[in-house]
Amino acid sequence: MRKTLFDPKISDHRGRIVKNTGDGALVEFGSVVDALRCAVEIQRGMAEQNIDVPQVKRIEFRIGIHVGDIVIEENDIFGDGVNIAVRIEEIAEPGGISISDDAHRQIRGKVDITFEDTGSQSLKNIAEPIRVWRVRIVPISSPAMVTHLSSETAQPLPFPDKPSIAVLPFQNMSGDPEQEYFADGMVEDIITGLSRSKSLFVIARHSTFTYKGTAVDIKQVGHELGVRYVLEGSVRKAGNRVRISGQLIDAATGAHLWADRFDSQLDDIFDLQDRVTMNVIGAISPKLERAEIDRAKRKPTENxxxxxxxxxxxxxxxxxxxxxxxxxxxxxxxxxxxxxxxxxxxxxxxxxxxxxxxxxxxxxxxxxxxxxxxxxxxxxxxxxxxxxxxxxxxxxxxxxxxxxxxxxxxxxxxxxxxxPNLATARHWGGWVHLYLGDVDAAIEQFEVASRLNPLDQRIFNVQTGLAYAHFFAGRNEEASTWATTALRQQPDYRPAQFILAACHAMSGRIEEAREI
CATH class of the missing domain: 1.25.40.10 (Tetratricopeptide repeat domain)
Known part of the structure; x- marks a missing residue:
């Protein structure tokens, strides 16, 4: 593995192996961009080599990346930069890559890679919490996919038969990283308001948030998600005041259809979300009725x-x-x-x-x-x-x-x-149909959930559901493929482990079933 994949990739990206540590290695790069590209290629190479390997026998790396000062002594390096990288590696997922906020700032906009903000993390023997980002390497939407297709080769998703929209994560303009959850929550509620319109097709939050922290090409977003419109914006919260700025863009042409700024007291935050939602609806189609997306004048809470x-x-x-x-x-x-x-x-x-x-x-x-x-x-x-x-x-x-x-x-x-746009209801509805023995209805709901949420990091749940559905329908090989795909996304997900063991047992692969 080292000679065929690990060492060549490091050499290709101008890295230096400082030392091997038994089942790991410490590697130094002059450029954090080189470090990330090398890490992604290593993990993709490992994923390809693991395709036909039973889950319990796979070799999977965790990779952590940090930018910081180091002390060089003969054949080793030391310092906080090394310590932080090691601790970030420890919290990465098997087969995954995690990077520090310092690394993310230097990488952002320079690579065509999606990052997911995991928030501030308390790391062992590191005095202050550090914000950590997870790298999205392989968003899988079908069992045959093991790598993320580039925007040049990926087939665009077909447009639904009604106006379709994706709401991208809004930029947090508060100057306080701790307010990130607030900006994300505003977007989630706007998505919820839009999704209640039966005249709209709205991409779920988990797919649009794969673009968080990246410089996006709106046309590419439309291409990857299969939507005609994209809403982007920013949130600024200061004291008891909130400002939301938004712009609605035609993804095919890049034309701005609408832009506005909304100010409100924090006590009126739900009315503010409604105003944004109504303006977006009005810009897309004046004929859409307000009643379809009206929040029934109900606030989720007054507190x-x-x-x-x-x-x-x-x-x-x-x-x-x-x-x-x-x-x-x-x-x-x-x-x-x-x-x-x-x-x-x-x-x-x-x-x-x-x-x-x-x-x-x-x-x-x-x-x-x-x-x-x-x-x-x-x-x-x-x-x-x-x-x-x-x-x-x-x-x-x-x-x-x-x-x-x-x-x-x-x-x-x-x-x-x-x-009808609530992807969570669709994929959990699929599971409930499985429990009731209605396989065809379950598959239908899982497929709708996948279309509403094509880049969701929780797609493993839908893939696992499809594995069970095909298993119950007697399509054992297809079930095994879906279960294997799900476990590449989440190796510790028990329902996927259970069904893959069952698939192996039914195929006569008893020892592999026992291992799982």
Missing amino acids: LHAYDYYLRALACVYRIAREANIQALKLTKKAIRRDPEFALSYALGARCYVQRKGFGWRIDTVAQEIAEARRLARRALELDRDDPSVLAWAGYALAYVVGEVEEGAALASRAITLD
């Missing part, structure tokens, strides 16, 4: 402290990590204490238990976690049975964690009726 905790919890859930899950649940409890009638916080708490079960992160006994998931889901539904996200999150918690499948299916169906 802005509760809303703030909710946004922080949501950001933690999206990190897909055990400690982040624990933190998310703590934050939902704080939101609930601030506003005991804030339905979304209860539903998000129930969603935390879904994530715990899927990754085997349980902390309490099974009975305790089931009881708490049921309590949170039930309370969310008591407070609001008209919010699609509440219905989807609470419904799936009842189906998956608690085992109340029929009710979960009914709730998912109602969520889709209220918001």
Whole structure:
């Protein structure tokens, strides 16, 4: 492996192997851009070599990159720059790359690579938390794909039969990195407002956020997501005032269709989101009725402290990590204490238990976690049975964690009726159809979810669902391919491990099934 892949790639990108450390290596580059390109090529090469290798026998690297001062002594290097790189490598995913904020600042705009902000991380033996970015290497949308096609060779997704839009992450103009979650939350709510229009096709948040922190080409975004329109903008929060600036662009021509700036007091933040949403709708099609996207004059909460905790919890859930899950649940409890009638916080708490079960992160006994998931889901539904996200999150918690499948299916169906663009409701609805034995309906929902959210980092969940669906339909080889694809994305995802073991067993590959 070293002679055929590792060493040649380092040499090609002008790197120097300082030393080998048993199962790892310390490498120095004169350019952080060279370092990143080398890392990406190594990980892509490893992914290709692992295609036909059983999960338990694969060799997968973690790579960490940092820019900093070092001390050179004979055949070694030392210093904080090295220490930070080592600690960032330790928190990278298997087969993945993580980089420091210092590295990200120097790389941004110089490479055609997407980054995901994982927020400030407390690293072992490093005094201050460090902001870390995850590199997106292989967004997989079909089992045959093992590398991300370049924009020149990738086939554009076909346009839906109605106006389609993607809302890109808004730039945080507050000057405070800690306000990043607030800017992200504003975008999420604008996406939610737009998606409730049955006359629009709206790309889900998880796909548009793969462009976060990158210099984007709007035409390329339209090409990759299959949308006619792109909304981009910025958020500035200072004290009790918020300013949102936005511009709507025709992705095919690059023409600006609309641009405006909105100012508001923090207490009126939900009205501000509605104004942005309505202006975008008006620019796309004056014939669209306001009633379709009207938030029914309902604010999710009157308590802005509760809303703030909710946004922080949501950001933690999206990190897909055990400690982040624990933190998310703590934050939902704080939101609930601030506003005991804030339905979304209860539903998000129930969603935390879904994530715990899927990754085997349980902390309490099974009975305790089931009881708490049921309590949170039930309370969310008591407070609001008209919010699609509440219905989807609470419904799936009842189906998956608690085992109340029929009710979960009914709730998912109602969520889709209220918001046909809610990718979460689609992919969890697919799972509930599987539990009820309706394979064709499950595949249909998974495919819609994939189209609404083509670049989602959680695509492994949909791929795993497709694996189960094809397995139950007797298409064992196709099921095995989907399960393998999902595990390349998330090697620790238990449902994918289970179904791949079943596929091997049914194919007579008993030893491989045992290993998994």
